[in-house]
Amino acid sequence: MKRLSPGFNRYFSHRKSPTLNSNTFHNHPSFTSNQRAQPKPISHASILQQVKHPNPIKQVHANIVTSGLSQNIFLSNRLTNSYSLCGLMEDAEHVFHRISDKNTVSWTILISGYAKNHLFIEAIEVLRKMITVSLLPNEITISSILPAFGNMGLNQMGRSVHCFWIRNGFATNVFVETALVGMYSKLGFAGAARQVFDGMSERNVVAWNAMISCYSGCGFGEEGFRLFNSMRREGFHVDCFTIMSLISASSGVEDLRVGEGVHGLTVRNGVESDQLVKTALMDVYVNGKRIEDAYFIFNDMPVKDVVAWTLMLTAFSSGQYWNKAIEHFNEMRRVEDLELDSVALTGIMSSCSDSGALHQGRRVHALAIKTGFAHDVFLGSAIIDMYANCANLEDARKYFEGMEEKDVACWNAMIVSNGMNGYGNDAVDLFLQMKCSGINPDESTLVCVLCACSHAGMVDQGLHIFHHMVRTWNIVPNLRHYACVVDLLGRVGRLGDAYSLVNSMPFHPDFDVYCALLSACKIHGNIELGIEISEKLFQLEPNDAGYYILLSNMYALAGNWECVKMARVSLRSKGLKKDPGFSSIEIDGELYTFMAGQKDHPQYFEVEGILKCMIVRIQEAGYVPDTKSVLQELSDDVKSDMLYHHSEKLAIAFGLGRTKPETTIRVTKNLRTCNDCHFACKFISKVFKRVIVVKDANRFHVFREGVCSCRDYW
DNA sequence: ATAGGGTTAG
Secondary structure, eight states, rough: OOOOOOOGGGOOSSOOOOOOOOTTTOOOOOOOGGTTEEEEEEEHHHHHOOOOOOHHHHHHHHHHHHHTTTTTTHHHHHHHHHHHHHHHHHOOOOHHHTTTTTOHHHHHHHHHHHHTTTTTHHHHHHHHHHTTTTTOOHHHHHHHHHHHHHHHTTTHHHHHHHHHHHHHHHOOOOHHHHHHHHHHHHHHHHHHHHHHHHOOSSSOOHHHHHHHHHHHHHHHHHHHHHHHHHHTTTOOOOOOHHHHHHHHHHTTTOHHHHHHHHHHHHHOOOTOEEEEEEHHHHHHHHHHHHHHHHHHHHHOOOSSSSSHHHHHHHHHHTTTOOOHHHHHHHHHHSTTTTOOOOHHHHHHHHHHHHHHHHHHHHHHHHHHHHHTTTTHHHHHHHHHHHHHHTHHHHHHHHHHHHHHOOOOOHHHHHHHHHHHTTTTHHHHHHHHHHHTTOOOOOOOHHHHHHHHHHTTTTTTHHHHEEEEEHSSSOOOHHOOOOOOOHHHHHHOOOHHHHHHHHHHHHSSOOHHHHHHHHHHHHTTTTTTHHHHHHHHHHHHTTOOOOHHHHHHHHHTTTHHHHHHHHOOOOOOOTTTTOOOOOEEEEETTTTEEEETTTTTTHHHHHHHHHHHHHHHHHHHOOOOOOGOEEEEEEEEHHHHHHHHOOOHHHHHHHHHHHOTTTTTEEEOOOOSOOOOHHHHHHHHHHHTEEEEEEEOOOOOOETTTEEEETTOOO
């Protein structure tokens, strides 16, 4: 017998210090009194059962071969299973193929192995081969293959296997039925899942959990909670899987009290120490924008894994605490034994993208290269997005062209990047190239191309692509697409066409559609239609601050200050707040964020003088404050002062003071930039001989020598 | 030998 390698030791987690020599198998704790009858197979098998890492499995494998036991079907099956469990499907296949008389168990192990490794097509293929050699799948084979149909959306195949099961008159089996519930749940057929569930003669916790998670996954969270109550009435013990399903049921509910209730349940059922439960709870609070509560749970975790760290990172990023996100990421890198993965890198990359932090983004890109993740397509699309969002289309393009593998998301990111910069023709070219390279456009592609056409005023092109994609790519247009087309038509002034599209499309118009129409009304001065749309929006969602603002802005444009006041008062009486506008600028790798009128900003003393000087200089060059941009009834002096303190101007003034002459100034704004700031930026670029890049919520504006890249069309 | 759970981009 060959000696096992010393590395074998550390894979025995349950044994403190096994002495490893050829006697190990015989000394193994699971070794029982029948050792004399069949000593070797049992010891090999029991070791295989406990070992979860590739190397010791290979050792045992070699040992089996050298002991002349390779034809033992029981051992070969176990070996196939061990390889499958640690993801080595090639080795599993290898062992499987050497079994001369494969039985149902051998086939089932291989099928379940592929399914567990999410190789569903392979799993189905093995099942097909199994049937061709005239072996009938048993109840375990069936429960192993069902998830494959669910995950692949293979509705027909799943149903036919379900029929096969019934036709063959197998006795009811809780595993198969639970797997059927899971399959129908993944396919989105909550009704079919419930039918199976109701027909079960025996139900265990797993079956209840599967049904509850089905409801929460299909968006029927309340039904999930109702089922949970029945489950408790019937006396079933709640485990952490139940809690996980309830958490995901509650994360769809806006009312955070539901989430808090589940948090309480978690504590009462003693599963609050589970790592996954904690992470899921963090997610509930993150979704409810209660980042401090999430942070509390995070800090309370005795062991923080990379997922928890990453979730916290994206929480800071989504809350626009960008510096905190960067700080958190740096902290994360210092944690010992915490390996960064592509998800973590993608998280920080998209944070850099959202904040316009180009230097930080470059650092993360370098880190991605160093850690070998630079070719991950997920991270790749985030890298493209980051360069493009930081007004660096050239680097986005360079990276994109160097990519070995591009998926549809990478193409979409590149198309949208061109669109945001106003390069409509390039965006359309990319779209055509994408089709030539064999990548199928998806629903987002259509959005990206339509936006690009819209920004560039390419109405006919846009309409053509819309109709073409719907006809030949069988893309079913959704509300987002209609909003893009409304925008496309509205921007160039075809308000009538836009309006009749809104009335004839097969959906009730939503926020995006009305907003597209409304902004067209604003651009083209159709106040009457604008007020009509604003009121519709207002009725749609009377508790959203955004709609009050829109309505009041429309009244302001019409000069109806009475109505403006009414809208503002009702806004305040409901205690609603609108999202404040802010602009950020990155200087020496640090982000500075300014809010409009924020005179208590730590850098305000530094900005104040430069700002005053900047305003005077551009006024000399012909700038006049556009007081119409202030949508409140105030004196012109007060209006001008408000305009001078818009967040973009504060950030630009700060940038002028902190950077060398001729350096490009890049500012990122969370909302759309106003008319006055746009007007002022042209003068600033000319007077101070600077290129100014303003990224607003919509697109890029590159101001150079008094002209903007958007050609005043946004 | 069999079923159910957390993070990321467009």
